[in-house]
Amino acid sequence: MAGKRLVNAAFKQRFAIGAFNTVNLEVNQAIIETAKEENAPCWVQTSEKTISYAKIPNLVSMTRIIANENKIPVVLHLDHGHSVTQAKVCIDAGYSSVMIDTSLEEYETNLKLTRQVVTYARSRGVSVEAELGVLSRQSDMYTDPDQAVEFVEKTGIDYLAVAVGTKHGAFKLKGREKIDLKRLKTIHEKVPVPLVLHGASSVNPKTVKTANKYGAALTGLKGIPEETIRKAIKLGIAKINIDTDLRLAFTTGLRQFLAENPNEFGTREALLFAKEKVKEELRHKIKLFGMKNKAHNP
Numbered sequence: 001m002a003g004k005r006l007v008n009a010a011f012k013q014r015f016a017i018g019a020f021n022t023v024n025l026e027v028n029q030a031i032i033e034t035a036k037e038e039n040a041p042c043w044v045q046t047s048e049k050t051i052s053y054a055k056i057p058n059l060v061s062m063t064r065i066i067a068n069e070n071k072i073p074v075v076l077h078l079d080h081g082h083s084v085t086q087a088k089v090c091i092d093a094g095y096s097s098v099m100i101d102t103s104l105e106e107y108e109t110n111l112k113l114t115r116q117v118v119t120y121a122r123s124r125g126v127s128v129e130a131e132l133g134v135l136s137r138q139s140d141m142y143t144d145p146d147q148a149v150e151f152v153e154k155t156g157i158d159y160l161a162v163a164v165g166t167k168h169g170a171f172k173l174k175g176r177e178k179i180d181l182k183r184l185k186t187i188h189e190k191v192p193v194p195l196v197l198h199g200a201s202s203v204n205p206k207t208v209k210t211a212n213k214y215g216a217a218l219t220g221l222k223g224i225p226e227e228t229i230r231k232a233i234k235l236g237i238a239k240i241n242i243d244t245d246l247r248l249a250f251t252t253g254l255r256q257f258l259a260e261n262p263n264e265f266g267t268r269e270a271l272l273f274a275k276e277k278v279k280e281e282l283r284h285k286i287k288l289f290g291m292k293n294k295a296h297n298p
Contacts, residue, residue, distance in 0.1 A: 003097030011194035011238035015290030021243035133163030166199035188236030201244035253277030
């Protein structure tokens with residue numbers, strides 16, 4: 001399924017597509033199975049690190065097989081592809097959406113490389129996301145609203161990832177730092193395409209507490225408040241990337257299972273327990289983003 005169709009539907013109906021990063025079989029199963037159970041749109045995405053780890057043919061085949069088993073359409077998306085070559089390889093392999101992220105390059109270079117990917121993807125029915133600005137807490141690296149208008153017009157991308165104060169990982173905000181919702185509102189008013197929020201994991205304190213109870217030593221972690229996420233959806237965010245929260249849920253599940261079952265050495269049992277923890281997190285995100293029972297709306 002083309003990513004554009006899902007994101008446009010979410011944009012019009014004021015909910016957001018949860019774009020969930022997979023890293024292995026169990027997380028991939030969790031994403032697709034939970035989408036079916038919740039009657040929600042399904043979006044699986046892979047980072048370049050995951051591609052290096054699991055390889056594109058395996059990721060494509062695995063996603064297709066699990067999608068067919070569950071009888072639901074699934075978007076398979078490249079998250080943060082840093083080169084035109086990487087985007088083209090994923091498109092040719094069967095990805096239905098790609099992100100070309102050359103946002104660290106000079107503006108004109110970012111524009112040119114993004115346009116190349118859009119041209120290649122269009123003829124193959126693949127949707128394209130790009131980023132303008134840098135995910136950082138430095139306001140001078142945030143997305144410029146006027147530049148965003150030009151960027152979208154000149155590249156023809158389907159959805160735009162904006163930099164408004166979020167950050168990848170589990171250390172997103174410090175002190176009184178907040179997401180720049182005013183800037184987001186301005187971008188939404190000026191830019192005609194749906195917007196994407198990266199670095200949006202909430203880093204649930206309860207999950208962190210559980211992880212630490214079972215042997216972790218996680219300190220200083222802080223995510224994006226859920227109320228901020230709700231406000232962002234009202235301001236044009238139609239796709240929300242989630243990776244950290246799923247990794248945290250999975251590894252916490254492994255820690256808990258092994259600690260509570262010291263005589264157990266079964267691989268499957270530990271992985272299935274961790275998978276269920278991921279599904280719990282996914283159900284919560286689907287509700288938060290307004291995705292539940294929206295599978296057939298697009």
